[in-house]
Amino acid sequence: MAVKEESHRARQAQATKEQVARAARELFAEQGYVATTIAAISEAARIPAQTIYSAFGNKAAILKEISRIWIVEAETRRLAQESLAIKDPAERLRSAAHWQTRQFETGIDVIRIYQEAARVDQQIAGQLARMLKAREQELEIFLNSFKGQLKPKALDLFIACTAAEIYRTLVLDRHWPIEDYERWLADTLVTQLIR
Structure with missing residues (x-):
């Protein structure tokens, strides 16, 4: 049971990361990387800023996830x-x-x-x-x-x-x-x- 729960949490965490990355990608493309804040990403993704900081730490890590998703999709x-x-x-x-x-x-x-x-x-x-x-x-x-x-x-x-x-x-x-x-x-x- 604990393994299933861990697996479910890992899938949820990955889904959250992808949701943040997709929202950030749109904002970075529209407003620019420098001008886009974590607060703006939080609002666009509908994910609390603290969750974003916990999952990524900074915008550079979000950009890395954006790149990972892009390479998989391409x-x-x-x-x-x-x-x-x-x-x-x-x-x-x-x-x-x-x-x-x-x-x-x-x-x-x-x-x-x-x-x-x-x-x-x-x-x-x-x-x-x-x-x-x-x-x-x-x-x-x-x-x-x-x-x-x-x-x-x-x-x-x-x-x-x-x-x-x-x-x-x-x-x-x-x-x-x-x-x-x-x-x-x-x-x-x-x-x-x-x-």
């Missing part, structure tokens, strides 16, 4: 893993364009929040640097699976082609349909990376 790790099974190098890169587009589509706001927060918070700047390094390592593993089929500096080219700023410019500023962006990215990766 499913990019699963999609990237599945693309490793594709034999044709052009099709594998098109698959990469798909999971990269999905990551932006589901989380460009999270990227913006991190970039803003990193300018004022050293802890978040460190988190962001570690996230970008981990992304680079995962991409390196993915690109190494092509076994000599790609041009030199393929990693650098992939990172440049998939810069968040390009997505923002084309999709958010220039109003490209997401399908057009994904097609452009796929064509660009194939042209730029394959020998």
Whole structure:
């Protein structure tokens, strides 16, 4: 009975954290990370501020939970893993364009929040640097699976082609349909990376 009760409490605690993270994500995107207070998050989430402090401690921890939820919902790790099974190098890169587009589509706001927060918070700047390094390592593993089929500096080219700023410019500023962006990215990766 005690195990079930602990499991129920753990699920409730996680549900509360996710409720806070979703409310904070909206506020951070609308008002900015710096301008958003725990009191505002508390009001938006309908969770007492003391509970938020107990669950997270600070806004940086809330942002980390926002990122965790985003990565799970984007499913990019699963999609990237599945693309490793594709034999044709052009099709594998098109698959990469798909999971990269999905990551932006589901989380460009999270990227913006991190970039803003990193300018004022050293802890978040460190988190962001570690996230970008981990992304680079995962991409390196993915690109190494092509076994000599790609041009030199393929990693650098992939990172440049998939810069968040390009997505923002084309999709958010220039109003490209997401399908057009994904097609452009796929064509660009194939042209730029394959020998």
